[in-house]
Amino acid sequence: MAVSVSDTRTDVPASSSSSPSATLSAWGRIPEKGREVLSEDLERSTLGATLCRGLGRSYGDSSLPANAADRVVATRLANRIVSFDEQTGHLVGEAGVSLAELNRLFLPRQWFTPVTPGTKFVTLGGMVASDVHGKNHHREGCFGAHVQKLRVRLADESVIECSPEEHADLFYGMIGGMGLLGHILRVEFRMHRVPSRWIRAETERVRDLDEFLAGLGRTAPQWPMTMGWIDCLTSGSSMGRGILTAGRWATAEEAPALPPPDPKERTFPIELPNWALNPVTASLFNTAYYWRHMAHRWSGLMTPDAFFYPLDAILHWNRAYGPRGFTQYQCVLPRAAGAAAVREFMFLLTKLGGASPLCVIKDCGPQGQGVLSFPLEGTSIAVDMAVSPDLQRIVDNLNAFVIETGGRIYLTKDRFTRAEHFRAMEPRLAQFVALRDKWDPKRRFRSAQSVRLFGDAA
Amino acid sequence: MKAIIFGGTTGMGRAIARRLAERGDSVFLMGLDTDDLVRSAADLTERHPQRAEVGYAVCDLEKPDGFSAALDAADAFLGEFDAVIVTAAMYATQDALEADVDLVRRLVTVNYANTVVFCEHVRKRLLARGGGHLVVFSSVAGDRGRKPVAIYGSSKAGLSIYLEALDHKFNAAGLAVTCVKPGFVKTGMTAGLKPPPFAGEPDQVARDVVDAMDRRKPLVYTPGIWALVMLVIRSLPRFVMRKIGF
Ligand SMILES: Cc1cc2nc3c(=O)[nH]c(=O)nc-3n(C[C@H](O)[C@H](O)[C@H](O)COP(=O)(O)OP(=O)(O)OC[C@H]3O[C@@H](n4cnc5c(N)ncnc54)[C@H](O)[C@@H]3O)c2cc1C
Ligand SMILES: NC(=O)c1ccc[n+]([C@@H]2O[C@H](COP(=O)([O-])OP(=O)(O)OC[C@H]3O[C@@H](n4cnc5c(N)ncnc54)[C@H](OP(=O)(O)O)[C@@H]3O)[C@@H](O)[C@H]2O)c1
Numbered sequence: 162m163a164v165s166v167s168d169t170r171t172d173v174p175a176s177s178s179s180s181p182s183a184t185l186s187a188w189g190r191i192p193e194k195g196r197e198v199l200s201e202d203l204e205r206s207t208l209g210a211t212l213c214r215g216l217g218r219s220y221g222d223s224s225l226p227a228n229a230a231d232r233v234v235a236t237r238l239a240n241r242i243v244s245f246d247e248q249t250g251h252l253v254g255e256a257g258v259s260l261a262e263l264n265r266l267f268l269p270r271q272w273f274t275p276v277t278p279g280t281k282f283v284t285l286g287g288m289v290a291s292d293v294h295g296k297n298h299h300r301e302g303c304f305g306a307h308v309q310k311l312r313v314r315l316a317d318e319s320v321i322e323c324s325p326e327e328h329a330d331l332f333y334g335m336i337g338g339m340g341l342l343g344h345i346l347r348v349e350f351r352m353h354r355v356p357s358r359w360i361r362a363e364t365e366r367v368r369d370l371d372e373f374l375a376g377l378g379r380t381a382p383q384w385p386m387t388m389g390w391i392d393c394l395t396s397g398s399s400m401g402r403g404i405l406t407a408g409r410w411a412t413a414e415e416a417p418a419l420p421p422p423d424p425k426e427r428t429f430p431i432e433l434p435n436w437a438l439n440p441v442t443a444s445l446f447n448t449a450y451y452w453r454h455m456a457h458r459w460s461g462l463m464t465p466d467a468f469f470y471p472l473d474a475i476l477h478w479n480r481a482y483g484p485r486g487f488t489q490y491q492c493v494l495p496r497a498a499g500a501a502a503v504r505e506f507m508f509l510l511t512k513l514g515g516a517s518p519l520c521v522i523k524d525c526g527p528q529g530q531g532v533l534s535f536p537l538e539g540t541s542i543a544v545d546m547a548v549s550p551d552l553q554r555i556v557d558n559l560n561a562f563v564i565e566t567g568g569r570i571y572l573t574k575d576r577f578t579r580a581e582h583f584r585a586m587e588p589r590l591a592q593f594v595a596l597r598d599k600w601d602p603k604r605r606f607r608s609a610q611s612v613r614l615f616g617d618a619a
Numbered sequence: 620m621k622a623i624i625f626g627g628t629t630g631m632g633r634a635i636a637r638r639l640a641e642r643g644d645s646v647f648l649m650g651l652d653t654d655d656l657v658r659s660a661a662d663l664t665e666r667h668p669q670r671a672e673v674g675y676a677v678c679d680l681e682k683p684d685g686f687s688a689a690l691d692a693a694d695a696f697l698g699e700f701d702a703v704i705v706t707a708a709m710y711a712t713q714d715a716l717e718a719d720v721d722l723v724r725r726l727v728t729v730n731y732a733n734t735v736v737f738c739e740h741v742r743k744r745l746l747a748r749g750g751g752h753l754v755v756f757s758s759v760a761g762d763r764g765r766k767p768v769a770i771y772g773s774s775k776a777g778l779s780i781y782l783e784a785l786d787h788k789f790n791a792a793g794l795a796v797t798c799v800k801p802g803f804v805k806t807g808m809t810a811g812l813k814p815p816p817f818a819g820e821p822d823q824v825a826r827d828v829v830d831a832m833d834r835r836k837p838l839v840y841t842p843g844i845w846a847l848v849m850l851v852i853r854s855l856p857r858f859v860m861r862k863i864g865f
Contacts, residue, residue, distance in 0.1 A: 199806075201629045238807060241662035244661060
């Protein structure tokens with residue numbers, strides 16, 4: 162397929178700006194009616210706003226308006242670095258600063274964000290609001306664990322700062338709070354020193370699920386970063402085959418003298434028809450991907466872009482799912498439920514027909530302090546699914562299973578979970594609602610997702 | 620390069636200021652609000668390879684009496700600037716303008732009369748020091764009389780002609796003049812409008828403009844495709860222009 166190559170050194174393509182018919186959508190490309198307000202000046206533009214959104218990289222409806230008339234502020238132009246301390250790595254940035262920009266500016270100086278999600282096209286505000294996790298979750302926790310202070314616009318229009326010392330209840334509510342307690346104007350956190358600009362990685366082809374889970378368990382204590390790609394389209398004895406990846410920053414001695422080349426990004430040129438991604442093409446893709454990894458084990462140096470952001474290499478790859486759009490189902494199953502639960506989940510997924518080329522599995526460390534933060538100690542599984550008439554049934558069934566194991570879903574990816582399922586899987590909900598009662602009693606802050614899951618007025 | 624960016628706190632001006640600072644040029648900002656200038660200057664310092672301080676002065680296109688003092692401040696900070704980039708301007712929709720003649724007077728004065736006055740101050744200073752570079756943002760809206768931009772477009776048309784003539788007259792004396800004509804670019808200025816096909820991003824414009832400065836090009840359409848779009852629009856006959864909405 163023809164793909165056009167462009168130098169997108171500093172461009173941060175928005176997932177979707179107000180399209181001609183005045184709809185907004187996030188990464189899953191399922192639109193809602195509404196418009197976004199775009200401005201450099203968040204202190205002014207967030208007055209009266211019900212929701213902020215960053216680059217729309219959340220898959221679900223958390224960044225979409227509850228009502229077409231709502232004032233939704235896009236933060237991506239509010240992207241100034243307020244200060245950076247070269248000695249300590251302490252960085253203060255406006256909420257719209259993107260991770261792509263931080264990497265571009267600071268990686269050459271050997272500073273890197275303590276936690277990165279699998280795409281660099283996210284904003285600081287979005288990283289806090291979703292309390293994002295990365296391949297190093299088992300070591301470093303979520304992004305929120307590294308945040309020192311937030312500057313926030315509250316429901317009564319006042320602007321305050323919160324931190325673990327000051328208004329700590331608000332602070333921990335904002336982390337993973339999906340924008341429902343206030344608008345984040347500025348974020349302060351500590352960047353990490355890295356010894357080089359290269360990643361030392363090891364990848365291993367794994368034959369089945371048991372080997373996979375054992376592999377994750379084995380590599381986690383040794384490697385600061387781990388994750389796995391699972392071919393969830395195979396069944397029987399090779400169910401759960403896949404590729405396990407572990408990595409760490411290369412030492413100065415291991416790293417080549419040359420810095421990594423600038424990534425050349427390609428753009429997925431057209432929207433594929435809905436039928437293009439079907440069980441047959443998906444499993445062809447997976448088989449090819451699996452066997453491309455010829456050697457049983459590979460180890461070597463990788464660029465941070467190839468290691469952290471393989472999907473960013475093709476901009477707008479979400480067009481591959483066709484005009485109906487797609488979602489990602491991501492849940493975490495607690496360690497206590499054991500490997501059996503993961504295996505059962507994979508069986509259920511296959512049985513329900515959640516066919517998908519992309520299934521990512523990750524070992525999570527202990528739960529953080531964000532009141533609604535996603536990870537808990539156990540195994541996180543993320544599967545992309547195209548929208549189809551079956552999707553609601555698949556999500557419902559998976560959710561019922563997740564509730565049984567004591568796990569939960571990741572709000573930033575979610576668009577189809579029912580309120581009663583959400584309540585059943587979220588024992589921390591009452592604590593979050595109490596925070597809303599205190600900081601936003603009139604429920605000014607709301608999103609399409611909060612209408613669906615919290616019962617907010619549309 | 621020792622560059623002034625008038626309008627460099629937002630939009631395309633911000634993107635250009637960053638590009639220059641990141642490659643190590645000396646930068647001085649002009650704009651309306653001191654706090655905003657301070658924050659933008661700090662952002663640019665963090666991007667500068669030597670973490671060089673970035674200067675600033677308040678300058679309002681509605682107050683031409685202040686132009687000299689702001690340019691003096693820039694000269695004092697930079698030690699005689701050699702490049703000036705003007706992105707500052709006003710925009711209002713045709714509907715808003717038709718409803719308010721005072722807004723019309725302000726917009727036409729800011730975008731044409733006072734911008735020309737500002738450029739004249741700059742021209743004299745640069746010529747006195749043997750030349751330099753003047754880059755001014757006009758618009759594709761100035762290329763053809765069109766319904767949705769009748770008034771805004773006419774202010775930019777006057778500006779384009781002035782810049783073209785400056786180039787003709789003073790190029791030999793060492794003054795490089797670049798007239799920038801952006802097409803639709805997604806900035807705060809156009810936030811309320813529907814983006815047409817070929818809408819650009821500020822970073823893309825900054826790349827084109829800095830490149831045009833390095834090559835001393837007198838005219839840039841950016842994103843480049845708009846040169847073609849405007850060629851077509853300029854050649855449409857009057858009866859068509861009367862019918863269509865753009
Ligand atoms: C390819 C891909 C890979 C991904 N990999 C991972 C991963 O590995 N780990 C992970 O954790 N996530 C991952 N994600 C999800 C992504 O990191 C989160 O959805 C992130 O929040 C998106 O950031 P954004 O700036 O685009 O925010 P948006 O998607 O625009 O918004 C997300 C949420 O943040 C809120 N928000 C945004 N800005 C503000 C603000 N200033 N104030 C208050 N609330 C705000 C919004 O209201 C919304 O609820 C991935 C996404 C993609 C597309
Ligand atoms: N965006 C487009 O599609 C487009 C298309 C063609 C041409 N242009 C031109 O490109 C240039 C840059 O625009 P942009 O899109 O980057 O928008 P922008 O970010 O809004 O830039 C305009 C700047 O001008 C400033 N300004 C307004 N009135 C002023 C005054 N009286 N004195 C001093 N400064 C004043 C604004 O300051 P405040 O923010 O503080 O008000 C703002 O910083 C403008 O000349 C515009 O006409 C834009």
